[in-house]
Amino acid sequence: MADRNQRTPPATTGGVLLKEKNMARRMFSPDIVESDAFLEMPASSQALYFHLGMYPDDDGFVNPNKIMRLMNASNDDLKVLITKRFILPFENGVVVIKHWRINNLLRKDWYRPTPYLEQKNQLRIKDNGAYTEVVNGSLTKLTHSKYSKVSKYSKVSKYTLATQSVAGKEINEIIYLFQDVNLSIGKYYGRSNQREAVDRMLKVYGRAKLEIIIKALPEINQKKYWPKSTTPIQLENNIPIYKAKSDEDKGQKLLVIKL
Secondary structure (H helix, E strand, C coil), X not given: CCCCCCXXXXXXXXXXXXXXXXXXXCCCCHHHHCCHHHHXXXXXXXXXXXXXXXXXXXXXXXXXXXXXXXXXXXXXXXXXXXXCCCEEECCCCCEEECCHHHHCCCCCCCCCCCCCHHHHCCEEECCCCCEEECHHHCCHHHHCCCCCCCCCCCCHHHHHHHCCXXXXXXXXXXHHHHHHCCCCHHHHCCCHHHHHHHHHHXXXXXXXXXXXXXXXXXHHCCXXXXXXXXXXXXXXXXXXXXXXXXXXXXXXXXXXXXC
């Protein structure tokens, strides 16, 4: 029986040099790469995702630095993938492909465990096969990543743990909706003033109306002479202005916000 640790000579498939057998099995699920969330990202971030997805170990962990240099990708491209949660970052600089087990199915006789066991122990596998952070560190782990640049907000872990209630999760879901106008919205999950602004708006307008307003922000932020909103506090302050300008726009059949 051949030694499983003995590597076969490099092979070519379709003109692509494969250094190891496992490299022939790097795949991408249409459920992921054809999703609206994926296709809405900049093309450069999409390209980085595909490159990162070609070179992880068998558990989906990869250090992005060399790959980013090879393809001349920017830190902003990586931050988009982190914000959109297509990859999960760690303090040591390594990232894991969140949907690795959805994209790939490796043969057991080819599988080699990741050397990043400490990082792997910070994750669990959801029912759909995707990685997610363990409950008591869902945002804390991202907070300490050098890519997320959120480590200075010491209250993140406190508010992460304190917002596991239904109300807290609802606030998280509302803050998440701001991602279309603020790629750095992840750092606002742990800010008490931003969370309190969401809570007040929910009580005044209700969730349904608030979601409509937030989803209209990409259009609102492009309107001339209308104040821009990219955070909950900004939106809370600007809603009365939007209402007044919306009333003025009615006769012109422009964007109308009904509150």
